[in-house]
Amino acid sequence: MDYGKSGAPNKGKNTARYSEHNAKGSAKNPYGSQPSKADLLARMKAAVEAKKAGK
Structure with a gap:
């Protein structure tokens, strides 16, 4: 039996x-x-x- 033709759902693609x-x-x-540690x-x-200040 050819399971590829049986209407199985397509596999998802891992892309956004x-x-x-x-x-x-x-x-x-x-x-x-790489951002520097000082910037972080x-x-x-x-x-x-x-x-x-927001409180």
């Missing part, structure tokens, strides 16, 4: 239906660029200050 705004390799997030800490501190 849309493109991420900051996908790897895009202009906002080029390959090979600055963003985290700014988020904490914004949260404190």
